[in-house]
Amino acid sequence: MKISLLAGVLAALPCALAVWPIPQTFVEGSSNTQVYWVSISTQGDVGPIVANAVERYRTIINRESFLAPADYRRGELPTSGTFGGLTVSVDSTDETLGLDTDESYTIDVPVDGAATLRAKTPYGAVRGLETFSQLVTANGAGKAIAKTPIHIADAPAYPHRGLLFDTSRNFYSVAAILRTLDAMAYNKMNVFHWHIVDAQSWPVESRAFPELQTRGAYGPTMTYSYGDVQRVIEYARARGIRVIPEFDVPGHTYIVGESHPELMSCLNKQPGWDQYAAEPPSGQLNIAKPESVAFANKLIDEYTKLFTDEAFHIGGDEVNRKCWAEDPDVVKHMAENPGEDVEFLLTRWYSQVHDHLDQTGKTPYTWEETVFHSQYVPSSKTIVQAWLSHDSVVNAVGKGYRVVSSSYEAYYLDCGHGAWLSNWDGNSWCDPFKTWMHIYNYDIAANITDAAQRKRVLGAEVAAWSEQTDETVIDPRLWPRAAAMAETAWSGKADAAGHVRTTAEVASRLHEQRFRMVARGINAEPMQPLWCARNPGSCNLPQQQ
């Protein structure tokens, strides 16, 4: 009982600033401020993004009556001042959102009177509003801000803090996507990498090739119209989240064959698909056919317009040589053109498609295989997405490319769920399950010491591949694990004193964030028994302390 009572006493103290992700710098006081009603106003011209965000957070904060699990026995905080509203101002109303967007902000909450949130851009203000919403806690019948006066100065460690969302293996409603964008905003994530099509289905409308959707969507209700896409983009932008679409070519394209078999190689080889693709159904655009270049480039023309972000992901992962080597058109081409083998054709294909994408003015993203496993050399403005190992990050920055890490070793949220091929009682290739602790401990910039190279590490992305995931399970598959990545990408691995944060230190704060997300309608999964969340430090392994 003694220890239990002690835990109760500790829990009764107002906790230190518990914002997730933790701000770069903050100073907290020892008073508490009573909050009767959260009024938020703007100073000067702030633009529609900020105006909307103010509305949104006013609703969230006034509706919310959140108490962290570790504070469950906390009595009412004694307050010595009254909150006098929050005033938001921005230096610029430029609502351009991209890799260079400044997301910094400062917050000052006095013990008594008006608080201020200042940002350079509208998106900095959006981040600051999320931080401010996490400062307000339930207190008796009302609310309070603990540990005032508070000063926060914050900015992200990395400019790309993403989530890859796969809507092809299984379909997700627009509502599920919007809910996911909300959850991303709660964690200051800023890139929704929409892996919108893959081999299994083509949910998105195409006006250039309507048959892709009519033949390739899982059904008439399992589609994204132009209007749906625009809605997702606008909803994301309002939260400072970029939507980077991926149209993965030339592999992972079986579904194109449902309407355009003439463009394809090795279409749905059965049985024996495993010799032609990483997963069923097999099928790749036919690199011997100029029509497949024209097809890809017409898609690029269409979708670089529909998707307004400065970046565009052209895929390029897991292409299979055997698929082409056995293709009759490729075989014929090689016979007629000595020396022009699969590698030659693939390199030419890449150059024709990547050149076209470059000409649209977009920043291309491509999977690491394009750089490391082909002879093609993408333009220097290309951003490489590494996934096969941390070495890929090191190698990409070494080659002068900018890189985003979604290393499967840490960031593949689908892993550890066992294999999914019907006749195999085995594990998945990327076991084990990536725990939040494992994700949190991962360092995307490990072993990169050169400052210029380090700067080319743009950030991290968790990936929610959807072979075993759909709308029924997406929330707990993503959260709170994606939040663990989000903190390391926003706050960095170390605090201002250079101390690398440990999972034991941050667990209580992540519990708080998880319960906050649940209170906001996101079905984030529990990290531990509630007893552990309420008794910080009591569920650690002693030998590791």
Added chain:
Amino acid sequence: MKISLLAGVLAALPCALAVWPIPQTFVEGSSNTQVYWVSISTQGDVGPIVANAVERYRTIINRESFLAPADYRRGELPTSGTFGGLTVSVDSTDETLGLDTDESYTIDVPVDGAATLRAKTPYGAVRGLETFSQLVTANGAGKAIAKTPIHIADAPAYPHRGLLFDTSRNFYSVAAILRTLDAMAYNKMNVFHWHIVDAQSWPVESRAFPELQTRGAYGPTMTYSYGDVQRVIEYARARGIRVIPEFDVPGHTYIVGESHPELMSCLNKQPGWDQYAAEPPSGQLNIAKPESVAFANKLIDEYTKLFTDEAFHIGGDEVNRKCWAEDPDVVKHMAENPGEDVEFLLTRWYSQVHDHLDQTGKTPYTWEETVFHSQYVPSSKTIVQAWLSHDSVVNAVGKGYRVVSSSYEAYYLDCGHGAWLSNWDGNSWCDPFKTWMHIYNYDIAANITDAAQRKRVLGAEVAAWSEQTDETVIDPRLWPRAAAMAETAWSGKADAAGHVRTTAEVASRLHEQRFRMVARGINAEPMQPLWCARNPGSCNLPQQQ
């Protein structure tokens, strides 16, 4: 395209009987029967259980318009007869539900006219109604029963097909429990093993010791009143599901110490809990104190009345010797009574508590440690729950005990989710994740050849330990994997011809069951991309075929 079209053609054929779990014997015809409206009537006296089940299934079937994913391209079935209603009759209206309850039934659906469901007991009729509900499929604007005439004769392979549900590590609302009971009924599972209390919280009301709940529940809204328990029991019984409560003693009882520290040993040792318990917080009933026997027996008196099933689970897993060896009372007792060491005290404690439980007339369940890791010898009517390995099943039946297998190697649904101690970036002790294929391939009676011993294997239980699970995630954690176990426990491992069913053979039918469960409001997780569900056999590993 050729192969894809072929798959379409195959999918257009009405599928073979797709009931999950598959009936022991069934004969199907080659006609299809039109269903305009599902009327279900009863013949003779059937009793309230059947009358309620008829109401329930009439609603389910008429509301449902379910088409299996593999049938998505199927045209309207040509029908050559019209369904004339289902008539349900039972040989006996005895509503006693227990291990010996006969769950057999027969169903006959002619091409034209009235169908019949006959059962020996009301619970056989409940099982048959579930089967019948799965025969009805969407057909154009209406419904149909495919492959008539149909004759089914069915009965379970094992009498105990259970789910362990842990409401202590994290809390579940009554609504979540009722939804889970619905899902169990959809899979003909018949035992809800309610692991209702454990170290972390004591949600259930006690009238003998009200302080257990008031001090031990996670909060006033996270409780089960007597009325809640009775509601769960009645809801389960209506679905032919027994509720076997577990009050785990003497280990896993920290929470008793919140109100009765005087009964406890090694209460919440911090740090260093790992020397005293399998997980935090540590704490065991003090075996040196007669008061702890009196306490346990008073709980038995109370809860054997509240929980009306013929069986009662008394726990007994993972007791820690060091916890007692260092306890001052135990040390004192040993000093004063030479020879009466921890093993002696534990054996005496077990005998005083088990004898008391035996005297209530209940059938005791206990975890295998009581039999294998203590010197106590439970009465022969005790049912052993094995979990540490398949050898435990073999050994238990060898000792003459009846046994239920919840081997962690196959049936621990929480496993493979990584460790949950805040400061450890590692896996869980019971990795990897148990896939439905792994669960399906497991044989609880493997290597038991003696007929009498084999008969003592009563069945199987999947376990949903809740350290990393609560209401946000329970549906996908349980389903469809629990359904995989359910089929092996109801239908057995082999068909009538002795052929052991393979996961490749049953995958399509389990997909159908998964989507049916989703249609019925259970958030079962997807097994594969929808493309695989729609194209049976296309997502197998070729080498394994």
